[in-house]
Amino acid sequence: MEWLSPARYAAELATETARFAEAASASPADRVVPTCPEWTVRDLVTHVGTGHRYASLIIKTDQMQPYELIAAPQDQVSWPSWLAEGARELNATVEERGFHTQVWTWQPKHLIAGFWLRRMVHDLVVHRFDAAGDGELAPDLAADGVADLLGSFEMFDRLAGDGETLQFIAPDADRAWHVTRAKEGIEWREARAPADVALTAPARELVLILNRRLPSPPVEGDQAVWEAWREGSRF
Template identity: 40%
Template sequence: MLDFDRYFMEFEAETARLAGLAGEADGGHPIPACPGWTLEQLVGHVGRGHRWAAEIVRRRLLEPIPMQEVVVPADPDGRGEWLTAGARMLAGAVRDAGPEQRVWTWQRDRSAGFWLRRMLHDEVVHRFDAEFALGIKGDLAADLAADGVSDLLDIAATLSRPDIGVPSAFLGLAGDGESLLFVATDSGLGSGGEWSVTRGPAGVTWRHGHDRADVTVRGPALQLLLLLNRRLSVQTADVEIVGDRELFAHWWSNSSF
């Protein structure tokens, strides 16, 4: 994980980037990465998540609450301002409560800080969705992209457990000890840029470090992030795959939200 000052800073920056796109582009522009969505619907999804998480943190809730429907302003300027307002609600709630404050989450990390990190990485991916749709080549700091890979693997570990009790495509990732290794080729990441993953009967487990694996996927952290979030495919991502390619193909096809 990164330190929370960094999460606050990046959350503000990512919201500004997406708000800028929301304010400049046609809200009806389709988002190919999210079939059936328009830019306005993507902004609504992100902003609704901000407000939902902010309410959980603000009220120090230990049980989930329904996610409310929201109305995204039709005016382009209003869309960006609305998105920014929701992000400020969440950041302010986490600051007031403190990142360590115990609240309900859907993962084992039951802290207010979880929501800031999770919503940041959700927004990063959707910012790329919008940029791809608009023909913009986006970028991201390598260490933030690497943290996003860790966040995605945390999701896989949670949603692949047979006892999770909710339908999930990730349930298909439970296995019999098959192993995968993801390696970011960016400089300066150290062991934080290596992820050793095991698929067991109880679901996915992972740790930072370099273990022998049935298949290794190697490339820049951003490429790994977009590949694992299914925004790029094996054919379009700038990665090298060594070993059991079918094992990774099975992972990729069973890791959609």
């Protein structure tokens, strides 16, 4: 499938950062985040702000870097400006290097600077939901998030299988993805095809379900195949 445009990702990074910052700043800093209970809101802000700066560093140096958390400011009032600074740095770095310039990434199919911008946008979408518990999301952006997530799942050895198949359908975006759990890992393509189990939902709900942020609705087909996928796709 085709990605969104570089300009769209840049705009969404700025927009989603502002939305996330607003939601996080309105919550008590030490509140436990229900959708990722190992983190407080402050931890969530630290994760997002660190991610943008880490991605910028990798793009600038074109090599893997040690991941070290950069603590969010103690003063919660400073969170929006600190988060915005990280987002601006990432956008500026991608623009300077070039979206399609080859850089190191952990996904060998996408060794370009734009990979990091796209990944951070979709990471933000999920964490904005963590912070706010709700929020709108354009169907095309949500559908792109499904594809991005499946690309991440390619790296999960525990999702290897014996040929089990899954179909994910987002009618509002007119998109569908067919996944096979092969012995070497998952293989997926954008298509409608027979599958052992199928999950149909609006694109926004689908990407949040696959990110384990919303409970799963009833699926069509083999429930055991779906439950095995849910268990194997934990981050």
